[in-house]
Amino acid sequence: MDRDLLRQSVSCHGPNLFSLLKCEQSENPDFKYVAANGQYREDKEDDSPVVEQFIARKADLLFAPSWKFTAPEEDDWQEATQELYAVIPPLEQFMDVPYEERRDIFYRDVERGDMVIGRITSIRDFGFFVSLICTAGGLERDIEDLEITGLCPIRDVPSSGNHDDPLSYFLIGDLIRAGVKDIDRYHEKLTISLYSSSLAPNFNKIKLGVISKEELPLHYIRGEKVASDSSETYERLLESSLGFSNPSNVDYLLGNLGIIDTKSPSLMRGLQSKHFKEDDFASAIRKKQSASWALKCVKAGVDHFKSGRHVEAMNEYNKALEIDTNNVEALVARGALYATKGSLVKAISDFELALDTCPTHRNAKKYLCQTLVERGGQLEEEEKLVTAEGLYKKAIALDNTFQEAEDALRKLQALIQKTLKRKAEEAAREEKPQATETSAEKLRKILREEKSGDSMLSASRKKSKKRKHKRRRSSHSSKKRKRRVSSRDDRTTEDKEEHYPVPANTSASFINHKGALTKLIDEEGGDEDPRGSYGKNRAEDSRGRSEDYRPSRSPEADSGKGRWQFSDRPEDPVLTGVNGGEREAYRARRISDDSIRSHQEGSGSSRHAVSKMDFLSSAYSEHSLKLDGPMKDTSWQAASEERSEGGGRERKDRAREDCGSNRGADGKDRRLSSGDGNRASAGSQKKDLPANLLDIFNQIAEFEKERKQKK
């Protein structure tokens, strides 16, 4: 018990309370101390026995040190612009407290750092005198008629900038807001200052100095009204204030007074906070209940899964996760279902989420390892060797007894070494011939393209011809696609979906001079579709290989990098030349991919594919960007935007690499997806050498400009 409080109370109430306390609280050491040392005055008339009984009984609660909450840290105080609660003039005014008493208590209570407002009464050469009219900033007293004067010495008046006497700025009768700098309580003298440093820290923002009548505090203004109109009672004033009807004034004032509403204690013995158990609270019960309801759904789902009804199983798992997000069992079960169906990336993400919540879940770890290794294998096939390596390492980190992972890792590392060597050799070989060829070819292609571009403009947008890229794009964008043969029906639906034209408002609006190229590219995009389907057809032999060959036209929609359209049309004038030489080089590298290439032959874009593959494999990470599920239309738009950008294939590559590296495991899948509307547009654009492409685009731009000028 707080001894001071206790003593104060006892001394106020007298011997009755004392004796009662003796009965009730005789055991308490604090009481004994006070009993020994306290003095109390005689009985007062208005002592109420009931109150004393109450105090005696509840003394241990009432005087407990923990009963008093510490006031919250005061934020910067500011004059309330809106009335959040009813502001009432000081009670002193209503009570008609006598002059002397008010003066006394003012000098008792005022402290350094308070704000006061007053009127200048006289200006001397050492400063000016202010007659206070009210307090501001928290302390509210009725002091106007108390004739309290404060001196503001000249050194506390900030200079006005020019070298005049700062006091000349002030006139008699000005309203001044100042901070109390010093108090001499005995002599009843006050020193005030116009510097902000004299104020308490929470008054930082308040401007000191001359103020206008509008800036007077509300309680003073109301006080004036009360003084003039004696029929204004406290109650009337309270109820007529706007702030009183503010529905949240209770919460605001509770904060102001430092009481926390939901935890404020009670004086009832049974309601003390120690009697409440954490488990009985609504939120705790709800969590347990959600987990148990979700578990039921998961069990039903597992039954479905075991009987082969995968769709119902997925429904049950999703239901479970709706009831209880991040439910570990549901996530693991759903991950297993994904893995079985082949959506390894989704499976991996589910397992990881489950392990976040519960790092020791045995099944989650086991399944995750297996899935990682499987996925690594897939990536290997797709030549994304570095990512695959990362995955294997991760699997080993999770469970270092997993032999398969270690084996796979070793094999992969050997393969990487070989590939790197090969690449270096080929690069050395291929550089020279490429350089010379490209520049001449480039120009020729550009000229040809211009001529054909005009004619093609009208025929643009015939996407129906070339669906390959669209399909591929769509297949990428919707991650839910399963790569197995069984997902063929998906494909067909996707095809249909892709057959809507590029939204007119996107790229078209951006493009003016690039219009021709864009349309050209659009048209060409159709070529890609067969390839897309090709990709899917390969589903059975490659666990994800098909995706590799999709044009990695992941539109970096956001970055709006120049987008290269993969175009299947060999006759694409623009880029064929450029790509030609490079294609050879890449083809050489891709010996193993011959089979795949032959598939693409049909579309005549085999070379494209090769180059693409190269591009893809070398920068698989790049594709990872927009994989997360950009819708086809968005990818379309993105594609269009990219088209308008032109050039910057290089930029795109870089961006992809950046994005890709961020993606890590998840991105692997998405490589190509991001639905790039890269409908390979015009011709066989090759993304092989970024520099070349950049040049080409620039040249195209120039030519188009010229053409327009000619027109």
Place this chain on the structure above:
Amino acid sequence: MEAARSAHVSGPREQRGEENADGKDSSNDAKTHFRVCRFIIETGVKLDMRSVPVATACALYHKFFQTASLQIFEPYLVAMSSIYLAGKVEEQHLRTRDIINVCHRYFHPGSDPLELDSKFWEMRDSIVQCELLILRQLNFQVSFEHPHKYLLHYLLSVRNLLNRHAWSRTPIAETAWALLKDSYHGPVCVHHRPQHLALAALYLAMHTYGVQVPGGEREWWQILCEDITRAQIEAIMTELLQLYDMEAKCT
């Protein structure tokens, strides 16, 4: 409290209900009301309800049983529905699922959370139907003027009267707030004006700690509320303090 679990609201109450002399019956009633209000306030704490919605819930309960009979209506069900209704009225919406969970655990401590079965849905239906019943019984007048905001404004005014250090070491605000919240165990809230109740709580808090307030022509409490007399304040204080005595008898 098996009756609370079933869907029907009316039905003979086997719990208490000896037909004794009125006095004993009414004192039993008072104890029941106390217990049910204690249930409401406890549930409010577990549901993280603010003070004003809890006050509304108790006020609804008291007002309901001013005109209804305990023989006919199951008080705990009425309590649960008043909590639900109060959440809506005071804009702190509560889910019936949470209310049912907390109440179920109150009656069956340590039990597992309920399953989503027919019993759960029946209980939920009961609460919703009882809510409509309460509304009709109260003539759809369910918004109350609570003493809380009066008390807070009074506290602000009194704070300005006192020396800031005296204020910060004396827990007047907390005590007054606790007194006000505890007053909802009994029907004090519906028998008196909110201003009077707020003032009585503050008066009691001030007197508990023996705080010295400057005197003037009129007392501070006379200013805060014009039409109250000291006798009235004392009467309310007595009622409040009786509630604390009742706690000892009931629990």
